[in-house]
Amino acid sequence: MKIEVLGSGCAKCKLLAERAQEAAQGLGVAYTLLKVTEYPDIVARGVMATPGLVVDGVVKSQGHVPTVAAIRELLRSWNGISIAIAQGAGQASQEG
Numbered sequence: 001m002k003i004e005v006l007g008s009g010c011a012k013c014k015l016l017a018e019r020a021q022e023a024a025q026g027l028g029v030a031y032t033l034l035k036v037t038e039y040p041d042i043v044a045r046g047v048m049a050t051p052g053l054v055v056d057g058v059v060k061s062q063g064h065v066p067t068v069a070a071i072r073e074l075l076r077s078w079n080g081i082s083i084a085i086a087q088g089a090g091q092a093s094q095e096g
Helices: 011-027 039-044 068-076 081-086
Strands: 002-006 031-036 052-055 058-062 092-094
Touching (some): 002 011, 011 031, 011 068, 052 068
Parallel strands (some): 031 092
16 A cells, blocks of 8 residues: 655645544555655645545545544555455555
8 A cells, every 4th residue: 555645844744744644554554655845746646634644545634634543544444454454464664
C-alpha cells in the first residue's frame, strides 16, 4: 500500500504523517509512506487543501487531520486490506 501525505511540511502535515503511520502499523499491513511537499505535485493529485492523505493514488482526506482511528478505517476499507490482514501481512517500509 502506498500512503502519501501531501503538504508543505507544517505541523499538521507532520501530525497527519505520524497518524497515518500509526494507523498502518496498527493494521499490520505492508505500506510505504511518502511525504509530498512540492505544490505542483500536490495539485496534480487533486488536492486543493492541505494536509492531504492519498492511498494508492486515491485522495482519502484533505484540509484536515483525521484521527488515527479514522485513518485506520480508511485503510481497512480500502480494497484488499481485509484479505491481507486475514492472511497476516504486516511488513512496513518508510520513505520521504
